[in-house]
Amino acid sequence: MSAETTPIVQTHDHVCLIYWGETSRRPVLLQWAREGLAAGEGTVLIEPPSNGDALVELIGDDADPLIVVDPGTLYASGDDGAVLAERLHRAATSVDGDKAPVARMSVPAAYALAVHDERTHLEHERAFARIVEERPVAMLCQYDQVSIDGALIARAAEEHEIVVQLDDLALSTLDMRPTDDGVRLSGEIDLANHDIVRSWMSRHRGRRLLVDCSNLTFLDVAGLRALTAWATEDTPLVLEHLNGAPARLLSALPLGSVPAHVAVARTTS
Amino acid sequence: MLYEFSFPPNEKTPRLARRALDGQLAYLGPDAESRMRLAMSEIVTNAIRHGHLAPGEPVDVRIDLTDGGARVEVRQPTRAEAAIRTPGGDEGGLGLQLIDELTQSWGVEPGPPGIVWFEISASAEPGEATK
Numbered sequence: 496m497s498a499e500t501t502p503i504v505q506t507h508d509h510v511c512l513i514y515w516g517e518t519s520r521r522p523v524l525l526q527w528a529r530e531g532l533a534a535g536e537g538t539v540l541i542e543p544p545s546n547g548d549a550l551v552e553l554i555g556d557d558a559d560p561l562i563v564v565d566p567g568t569l570y571a572s573g574d575d576g577a578v579l580a581e582r583l584h585r586a587a588t589s590v591d592g593d594k595a596p597v598a599r600m601s602v603p604a605a606y607a608l609a610v611h612d613e614r615t616h617l618e619h620e621r622a623f624a625r626i627v628e629e630r631p632v633a634m635l636c637q638y639d640q641v642s643i644d645g646a647l648i649a650r651a652a653e654e655h656e657i658v659v660q661l662d663d664l665a666l667s668t669l670d671m672r673p674t675d676d677g678v679r680l681s682g683e684i685d686l687a688n689h690d691i692v693r694s695w696m697s698r699h700r701g702r703r704l705l706v707d708c709s710n711l712t713f714l715d716v717a718g719l720r721a722l723t724a725w726a727t728e729d730t731p732l733v734l735e736h737l738n739g740a741p742a743r744l745l746s747a748l749p750l751g752s753v754p755a756h757v758a759v760a761r762t763t764s
Numbered sequence: 765m766l767y768e769f770s771f772p773p774n775e776k777t778p779r780l781a782r783r784a785l786d787g788q789l790a791y792l793g794p795d796a797e798s799r800m801r802l803a804m805s806e807i808v809t810n811a812i813r814h815g816h817l818a819p820g821e822p823v824d825v826r827i828d829l830t831d832g833g834a835r836v837e838v839r840q841p842t843r844a845e846a847a848i849r850t851p852g853g854d855e856g857g858l859g860l861q862l863i864d865e866l867t868q869s870w871g872v873e874p875g876p877p878g879i880v881w882f883e884i885s886a887s888a889e890p891g892e893a894t895k
């Protein structure tokens with residue numbers, strides 16, 4: 496792995512990867528698998544054989560330790576989320592018996608949704624979130640905006656610690672992740688992700704939040720409302736390091752129309 | 765320089781419309797560039813959210829860049845009257861105030877086809893120029 500590559504996941508990360516169509520997912524999935532293999536991690540791809548074979552071929556000689564699990568077999572058993580997560584984890588950690596206990600799992604939601612209803616799927620996501628918290632594993636859960644209902648994707652975002660949204664060229668349009676004292680936002684918040692932002696922010700309800708906006712390059716009015724939807728008098732939201740167009744939006748809003756319990760920390764630099 | 769784009773009416777369109785201006789606006793100065801992106805994005809967003817567009821009905825964006833500034837027209841096949849009042853789904857008329865604050869001048873031709881247009885001057889503060 497080259498030094499320039501930013502690791503896609505770290506241990507205990509539970510990532511919701513939202514993407515536009517298979518071609519935008521593949522580069523990320525390849526990097527994700529290569530990182531795991533280079534680090535000697537048990538690496539599991541849940542893909543139908545046709546897709547799995549294509550990915551193995553693209554990875555080349557290093558792909559030997561990669562485990563491809565057919566979603567048909569995995570989901571057909573009707574296990575609940577906890578059993579399913581346990582089974583995945585076992586598969587990921589038992590390669591040859593001598594692998595490091597760290598593992599990473601790639602789970603495209605489309606295959607689960609072909610078998611289960613949405614409620615069951617969200618229960619699975621909650622179980623995955625627990626196993627990622629308890630065990631030294633990372634999960635990359637994938638949602639295709641072309642084929643999966645937007646409302647379900649927004650609800651799924653709430654179950655994940657980290658949300659990354661890609662455009663159809665696999666470039667990141669939004670990246671949301673927790674920090675020690677709040678959250679960090681990178682990218683753009685607009686019509687394409689209001690609902691996802693509102694849902695994900697609800698994870699952080701009930702605490703005072705510092706929102707690092709250093710790398711937030713665009714924010715529209717509805718995006719601001721989504722971001723600040725859960726701010727209350729006791730748990731206010733502080734927007735830090737606003738710059739560029741998002742800063743201009745805040746300064747252009749008429750007096751009194753910035754949502755209540757939201758403060759803007761002025762950047763000194 | 766005149767640029768014309770025709771976009772399908774979906775949730776990706778506001779970003780595409782902003783992207784259409786990449787690399788073209790630096791000469792306006794950073795403040796005017798931010799205001800351009802914000803105003804255009806809000807107007808396109810509202811054409812999509814409140815314009816009652818059918819899947820085949822495009823949002824057309826026309827951007828005229830001159831030395832002194834930019835004029836943007838967002839055209840939709842349906843009536844535009846309601847859209848500008850409600851950026852962000854706010855029913856309180858925040859949209860009008862926001863567009864007014866961000867631009868030197870603007871207007872709505874209800875149509876159909878509905879047109880919302882605005883002008884931004886290079887490196888001038890809004891509200892001072894051509895009102």
